[in-house]
Amino acid sequence: MHILVTGACGFLGRRLIEALLARGQLAGTSGEATPVSQIVATDIFPEPAGLPADERVFYQAGDICDPEFVARLFAAKPGSVFHLAALVSGGAEQDFDAGMKANLTGTIHLLEAARQTGVSPRFVFTSSIATYGGRSAGGGIRRTPGNAGKLLWRSEGNWRAPCERLYP
Numbered sequence: 001m002h003i004l005v006t007g008a009c010g011f012l013g014r015r016l017i018e019a020l021l022a023r024g025q026l027a028g029t030s031g032e033a034t035p036v037s038q039i040v041a042t043d044i045f046p047e048p049a050g051l052p053a054d055e056r057v058f059y060q061a062g063d064i065c066d067p068e069f070v071a072r073l074f075a076a077k078p079g080s081v082f083h084l085a086a087l088v089s090g091g092a093e094q095d096f097d098a099g100m101k102a103n104l105t106g107t108i109h110l111l112e113a114a115r116q117t118g119v120s121p122r123f124v125f126t127s128s129i130a131t132y133g134g135r136s137a138g139g140g141i142r143r144t145p146g147n148a149g150k151l152l153w154r155s156e157g158n159w160r161a162p163c164e165r166l167y168p
């Protein structure tokens with residue numbers, strides 16, 4: 001099983017890779033447990049900060065906003081993709097363009113590259129609580145069909161909510 005992890009050097013990415021290596025197997029597209037043979041770990045940092053040294057892990061530095069780079073990540077036709085790369089919280093709010101590119105355009109590049117492989121990998125997208133609106137976490141405001149549009153005022157949520165409806 002070839003696995004692709006974006007956002008590999010982030011808080012969750014590093015822990016996910018450690019967990020996958022320790023587990024040693026993962027359900028493939030057939031649902032059967034398959035040994036983890038290779039993890040392509042990618043992030044924007046030039047060096048693989050904090051990733052475990054393991055012969056199954058291959059680090060590729062790059063920007064998911066670059067569609068050619070993303071297409072190359074799928075050369076090994078991964079059976080599972082964990083898409084964790086994102087510009088989260090304050091980063092997305094401070095820079096509208098960067099948030100849109102990383103959180104929306106980057107995700108579309110990944111989904112399109114997955115589709116082009118023709119193998120329909122399992123695609124895990126962590127998304128964000130920001131899709132429920134800026135005040136829902138602390139203010140007790142729940143998203144309902146009536147107020148969903150009003151609550152999606154945070155830039156991060158605006159870019160990530162539509163990604164939940166996309167698929168490879």
Ligand SMILES: NC(=O)c1ccc[n+]([C@@H]2O[C@H](COP(=O)([O-])OP(=O)(O)OC[C@H]3O[C@@H](n4cnc5c(N)ncnc54)[C@H](O)[C@@H]3O)[C@@H](O)[C@H]2O)c1
Pocket residue numbers: 006007008009010011012013042043044045062063064065083084085086087088102106126127128129
């Ligand atoms: N940490 C949590 O508790 C939590 C909870 C819910 C959802 N999530 C989601 O899980 C994902 C990972 O969260 P995290 O806490 O590890 O975030 P993080 O910020 O630590 O990691 C995100 C990684 O994405 C990388 N990245 C950003 N833009 C990129 C780009 N253009 N190209 C390539 N890489 C890029 C960053 O360099 C970073 O290493 C995010 O989508 C986040 O919204 C996290």
